[in-house]
Amino acid sequence: MxxxxxxxxxxxxxxxxxxxxxxxxxxxxxxxxxxxxxxxGLIVLTLVQQSIPIVSEYSLFQMMTSSNWDPASDEFGFLPAIVGTIYVTVLSMAMGTPLAILAAIYIAEYAEGRTKLIVSSFIDVLAAIPSVIFGLVGLIVVVPFVGDYLAPAVGAHSIGLGIVTVSLVMAIIVTPFMISLSVESLEALPDELRESSLGVGATKWETIRTVLLRAAGPGIFSAILLGFGRVFGATIVPAMLIGGQTAIPESPFDAGETLPTLIVNDFGELMSIPLTQSALILVGLTLLVVVWIFNFGAMLVRRRLQRRWQY
Amino acid sequence: MSNETAIRTEDLEVTYTGNREVTALDGVSTEFAENKLTAIIGPSGCGKSTMLKSLNRLHEIQPNAEISGEVYLGDEGIYDTDEPLPEIRRRVGYVPQTPTALPLSIYNNVAYGAKIHGNYSNSELDDLVESYLRKVNLWDEVKDRLDDPGAELSTGQIQRLCLARSLAVEPEVLLCDEVTSALDPISAEQVEETLEDLKEEYTIIMVTHSMDQAKRLADDVVFLYLGELVETNDTRSFFENPQNERTQEFVKGHTAVDYDDEPDEESVTDEQPVATR
Amino acid sequence: MDRYTEQRLFGLLARASAALILAVLVMVVGVTLWRGGRVFITDPAVAVTPPGSRYMLDGGGGFLHAVLGSIFIVVPATVVASILAISTAIFLQSDYSSERTSDVINMFLNVLWGTPPIVYGVFVLTIIIAAGAQTSLIFGTIAIAIFQYPIMTRYADEALRAAPDTVKEASYGLGATRFETARMTVRAALPGVIAGIIMGFARGIGDAATVLFTAGRSTQMPGGPFDPATTLPILIFEQAASFNAEVRSHAYAASFVLIITVLALILVSKLLAGKFARFAPGGRHS
Known part of the structure; x- marks a missing residue:
């Protein structure tokens, strides 16, 4: 009891x-x-608040379009870095995107069994290698390659460091993320799509090009945008390989700078010149805002594609 | 079966080699008559889908299917041949079980195969799309929205769209894999009516797990059991006067028990790629 | 071009692309191991020797300070980030939040996920300046944890989502509370969760941009949490382009250590995922 x-x-x-x-x-x-x-919220607030000094002193438009960056004499022109960033992003994506999509097609549609397993684990490994190691290997391999072979071959002059070098390395760094996301979207497609297309006598490639790439289109599109964000905000590889030059590059073989390398190269001096700190924080804020806009735009486009290319 | 033979199999054997070996078809030899609708029936997992897909080599998209024997389309084999695979699949069309719209507009779903195979002018394509949509009784429902995505149609409409898409490449034989099993009764009836119309003009081979459907639609019946051909006959004789003991049991069993449980036949064909992943 | 030629051409291109990427991978790993391996052959103790007094100029001594710095910064960061990440992932499941709420949070997570690491570095440095503190080990830890958090959350969320609903139903059916059920779900999703934590750790230990201005770039052995420290990626970044071959060789050796660590982590995550898969009723995923 x-x-x-x-x-x-x-x-x-x-x-x-x-x-x-x-x-x-x-x-x-x-x-x-x-x-x-x-x-x-905290990140945005902090960056906005810290950017106010420079924005109240100089107009945003003026800074974006001036090519003179010399904090010591109060000159804050972002144009060279903006041009460099666009150069690097466009070049890397132009090389990396087709490479990644084709490789994803290979893994999802061609490779079988053990081969497929091995290739996709290698892609995982590639995704996990720190970018600083890519930078180092870039210095050892890609810099001499560009300086001694590639630039002379196209009749340009290059010290090896420069926009092309960065783009070549970034094109590789960015592929694994795009590949694994694209493979995921392709593999999620029902076999009926393949059977339907093959069943009316389309070749495998016609099926991939017309049917599968569309049906997986929204996913692949997100993968590309994700890759874009990575190249756009890449810091370490450009800082190691771009050559750091504060003038507008005349050719892709020139040295240059990107928005992130601007931060890396000049943050050391910020303690002495207060406005520099604010200017560089503004650069950081810009990176964030651009990535944000792209994320948002991606969402809208994705929704459209999902309707247009539904299956 | 006095009619001309459109397609016939000779000692067809399909084995899935995965972590365990499954023989899906075990030496099947049979004939399918021209301009008739033949139903392939049998219990779940007896190799009906495999049989169907092996008639235009679609089972080959599974990574580990092995096949021996031969399928003759007219006089020529489709395995031992110089003819490119896509051309064979054009001549023997396939409509999958799940209604599947390609990620294209309604118009382009129908025009897709035709565009691949021939050089049509735009007005020729317009005519072609219209005539095939009419053929599957879909034209009146979709003529005002041809540019909408195909997938926005109802599943029953999509299944008829699939039929139109397959017919638009002028196949000699049309393979239909349980095309009504994913549909509601009303849509299924519409698709059946369409098939009824089409079988005058086309050689149709249809897998079904519904005996009633086979009775209603088919001219001939092929009965498969565990990968083996048990009996084939015209529909009337098959149901009224089954020769084989197993057929008798199956036909009788069906009338007694409602044989409509979901087929897990897919487990035989679909398990394979999963196992390799 | 006829359609069969086109088909062959693109099949070939697809194979070639995959082969090219694999070749680059082999080259990157090969060059790193080869260059770093040679340094270790001539100076086997370089990774466990403290730096000399004029380390950045003559490369005297070794880079034990960076090895320890990496460990002291990334291990605590991983612990903090994984606790936060798993908690967030649990909250994102339907038991705790409406679909609308989890959509909103997921949107912010996606933005954080895509945020360049350098922005986190700038953010934490801004905080340091505002607080009047100096760059040090603890701030490196904070920056890395912020960087890891969205990565780990995504993995954990995916793993929890993939866990079969039957686990939840069984647990609620026994009268368990939401929290007790969540613990059971985490257990069922453990392979994915652990894989996520390890991937987050690997990303954290390899990242330089977040710690570059926050940890202090020290060239001495780390003292305490409020003293400057450095990490392997920072060391490689600073020394890779040095004119002094001796200093440069330390970057190679450090890359060797870093790449072996990352490769080992991936291996461990795959093995663990296989081992823990026994607890996941749905079998292994990912």
């Missing part, structure tokens, strides 16, 4: 403990859930 009594009271206090844990944990989880929002 006594034991049942104890059991029951023990049971109800245990239930109380469990419910208390449930309540406390849900507070924590709600907090953790909104941490992403809070973090993003």
């Amino acid at each position: 006594g034991t049942t009594e104890t059991n029951r009271s023990d049971g109800s206090s245990r239930l109380d403990r469990r419910l208390l844990l449930e309540r406390l944990s849900s507070y924590w989880l709600v907090g953790a859930g909104f941490f992403a929002v809070a973090l993003f």
Whole structure:
């Protein structure tokens, strides 16, 4: 009799403990859930607040279009870095995107069994290699290649460091992310799509080009945009390989700079010249805003494609 | 079966080699008559889908299917041949079980195969699309929205769109894999009506797990059991006077028990690629 | 071009693209191992020797400070980030948040996921300046944790989503609370969650842009959490282009250590995923 009594009271206090844990944990989880929002808000607020000094001093338009970057004499022209960033992004994506999509097609549609397993694990490995190692190998291999062979071959002059060198390395760095996302989208497609297209006598390639690439289009499109964001914000590889020159590059074989390398190269001096700090933080904010705009634009385009290319 | 033979198989054997070996078809030799609708029936997992797909080599998109024997389209084999594979698949069309619109407009879903195979002018294509959509009784429903995505149609409409798409490349034989099983009763009836119209003009081979459907639609019946051909006959004789003991059981069993449980036949064909992943 | 030639051409191009990428991978790993391996043959203790007093000029001593710095910065960061990430991922499941809420949070996570790491570096540095503190190990940890958080959350969320609903149903059916059920779901999704944590660790240990201005670029052994420190990627970044061959060789050796670490982490994550797959009723995914 006594034991049942104890059991029951023990049971109800245990239930109380469990419910208390449930309540406390849900507070924590709600907090953790909104941490992403809070973090993003805090980052934006901090960067905006710190950018105010430079924006109130110089007009945004003036800074974007001036090619003179010389903080010591209060000249803050972003144009060379903007041009460099566009150069690197366009070149790397132009080389990397077709490469990645073709490789994804190989893995999803051609490779079978063991080969497929091996190739896709290699892609995973490639994705995990730190970019600083790509930079180092770039210095050892790509810099002499561009300086001694590629540039002379097209009749240009290059010291090896420069926009082309960065683009070649970034084109490789960016492929694994695009490949694995594209492979995922292709493999998610039902076999009926393949059967339907092959069943009316299309070749495998016609099926891939007309049917599969469209049906997987929204996913592949996101993959490309993700790659774009990576190249756009890449810091370490450009900083190691672009050659750091604060003038507008005349050819892709020239040295140059990108928005992130501007930050890396000049952040050391910021303590002495206050406006530089604000200018560089503005650059950081710009990176964030552009990535944000692209994410948002991607969402809209993706939605359109999903309707247009539904299956 | 006094009619001309459109397509026949000779000792067809298909094996899936994965982590375990499955013989889906075990030496099947049979004939399909021209301009008739032949139903392939049999219990789940007996190799009906494999049989169908091996008639235009679609099973080859599974990475580990091995085949021996031969399929003759008219007089020529489709395995031992110099003819390119896509051309064979044009001549023997295929409509999958799940209604599948290609990620194209309604118009281009129909024109897709035709565009690949021939040089049509735009007005010729317009005519072609219209005539095939009429043929599957879909034209009146979609004529005002030809540029909308095909996938925005209802599943029943999509299945008829698939038929139009397959017919638009003028196949000699049309393979239909349980084309009504994913549809609601009303859409299924519409598709059946369409097939009824089409079988005057085309050689249609249809897999079905519904005996009633086979009775309603088919001219001939092929009965498969565990990868083996048990009996083939014209529909009337098959159901009224089955020769083989197993057929008798199957026909009788069907009338007694509702044989409409979901087929897990797919597990034989679809398990293969999963296993390699 | 006739359609069969086109078909062959593109089949070939697809194969060639995959082959090219694999060749580059082999080259990157090969060059790193070869160059770094040669340094280790002549100076086997370079990774466990503290740096000399004029390290950046003559490369005297070794780079133990960067090895330790990497460990002291990335290990705590991974712990903090994975706790936060798993909690966020649990909250994102339907038991805790409506679809609308989780959509909004996912949108922010996506933005964070795509944010260039350098922005995190700038952000943390701004905080350091505002707080009047100096760049140090603890701020490196914070920056790396922020960087890892969205990566790990995505992996964990995917893993939890992939866990079969039957686990939830069974758990609720026994009268378990949401939290108890969530713990069971995490257990069922463990292979994916662990793989995510390890991938986050690998990304964290390889990243330089976040710690470049936050950890302090020290050339001495790390003192405490509030002293400047450095990491392997920073060391490689600073020394790779040095004119002094001795200094440069340390970058090669450090790359050797880094790439072996990353490769080992990937291997471990694949093995662990296989091992823990026993607890996942749906079999292994990912």
